[in-house]
Amino acid sequence: MVEKLDASDLVGLVDVSIDALKLHKDEINAMNVFPVPDGDTGTNMLLTMQAVKESILNTNNRDIVSVCQAISRGSLMGARGNSGVVLSQILKGMTEVIGENESADVDVMAKALVRGSDVAYRAVMKPVEGTILTVVREASEEGARSKDGKLSLDEWFTGVVLKARETLEHTPDLLPVLREAGVVDAGGRGLLAIFEGILAYLTGEELQVIEEEVGTVAALAHVQVEDFRYEAQFILHCKDSKAERFRETLHEVGGSVLVVGGDKLYRVHVHTDQLGKVIEEASAIGRLSDVEITDLKLQVEELDAGRAVELKPTGVIAVAVGDGIKEILRSMGVDHVVDGGQSMNPSTAEMLDAINSIPQDHVLLIPNNKNIVPAAEQTRELTEKEVVVIPAVSIAEGFAAMVAFDPRGDLENNGAKMLQAMQGVKTGAVTVAVRDSKGKSGKIKKGNYIGLFRGEIVSASSEALEAAGSLLENMIEEDDEIVSMVIGDEGHGLNHAELIDLLEDKGMEVEVIDGGQPVYHYIFGVE
Secondary structure, eight states: OOOOBOHHHHHHHHHHHHHHHHHHHHHHHHHOOSSOOOSOHHHHHHHHHHHHHHHHHTOSOOSHHHHHHHHHHHHHHHOOHHHHHHHHHHHHHHHHHHTTSSSBOHHHHHHHHHHHHHHHHHHOSSOOTTSHHHHHHHHHHHHHHHOTTOOOHHHHHHHHHHHHHHHHHTHHHHOHHHHHHTOOOHHHHHHHHHHHHHHHHHHTOOOOOOOOOOOOHHHHTTOOOOOOOEEEEEEEEEOHHHHHHHHHHHHHHEEEEEEEEETTEEEEEEEESOHHHHHHHHHHHEEEEEEEEEEHHHHHHHHHHOOOOOOOSEEEEEEEOSHHHHHHHHHTTOSEEEEOTTTTOOOHHHHHHHHHHSSOSEEEEEOOSTTTHHHHHHGGGTOSSEEEEOOOOSHHHHHHHHHTOOTTSOHHHHHHHHHHHHTTOEEEEEEEOSSOEEETTEEEOTTOEEEEETTEEEEEESSHHHHHHHHHHHHOOTTOOEEEEEEOGGGTTSOHHHHHHHHHHTTOEEEEEEOOOSSOSEEEEEO
């Protein structure tokens, strides 16, 4: 009999939730018809919970408050798809309650489940009954009704799970599209799988795979629910006052809109035909990261016909160094990353090989270093493909350019928008002086840390953090709002919190990126 949960138990609940979703992922994917029959609800919920686990592993303290904060932030940052974002809001609400207590008994857990349901409903401007929302609401209502007189969490939660299962079975009565397909709601089934995992943890029993009759993916691919082409997901760093208006803008251009979070950090999800407008509006109020674009119609065709489909008319090549930087560029839509090497100076031939390796005849090439721009320009004369060079001289400018990239846009329009976005970024970097020299700050000794801005050495110090702080003082102006901080290999182990505190004291929004680049301890982008 379990009466209370502590911080270690919360970690155990996350682990068993992941195990339960792994067991049922394929089953849940096969059910997926709402809002779009894309067959990935189970995968998205699993990825969301795995992000929660990673967030916990990156938390130094394992007290209940710290674990709750890690669960909430991890689920927000790692949420995937509509179902993953809703799940993140359920977890956010629950951890708000649990984190206010030293441990979680039946009374606390009942209140937490109700809060989770409330937060999830508030996150959706137009809640649809017959979905995961209905399942969590009715389960939470049962939990609140039955908590009195129960000391055992396993006894109490057994009733919650039974109610969730009963509600799930009735979701086709609430949504005709589910009834037509002959399935229950996929998001609701995913939540039930998590609940089943939690119950197994509380009772000490093994998870059981429950065989259920579900429709096949091929059959479900013919069910059309929304008529939007693209799914856009990203993290938006913006002022809280601008987030609500942005949510309203998304409702004007799309469906399945979710803008959730707070404290200048928001997870955005939308289905739309106006992808360029979504990215443009978001870029106008803040900075984007973790951008993911999916062509929903072509995804359904792939599920239906089992064939690969080219998604973009324009290919993107970028030069970069550092595993973290390369991973981010790929996630933003770069098709091929040319390794810049230690000196960040690949040859024209290497870039030409990359251009010829991708299937598109129209290519955007982003050098991300001023020394590479001339070599990049030469590729235009050496290939039959049409190449536009986006002359980014730093990775910060390259990131800004990719935020403006529209995967369905043509070469000319993308080139113009990316160039404009890039020009709004100021770039600085911290490295080590390789010889004695002189800069704005005076004499510089070999081995000193130096801050570079606009082609000049503007700071120098025997301490990397001091050089970085002085560099930022030179870069930041009154109207600036956002700073991206790309940490290199040599920057690992430094106390970045000092720099973050400095920037936040100035009212700046800070995005920290583990770039892994050599030579430069820090690369800063200021907007």
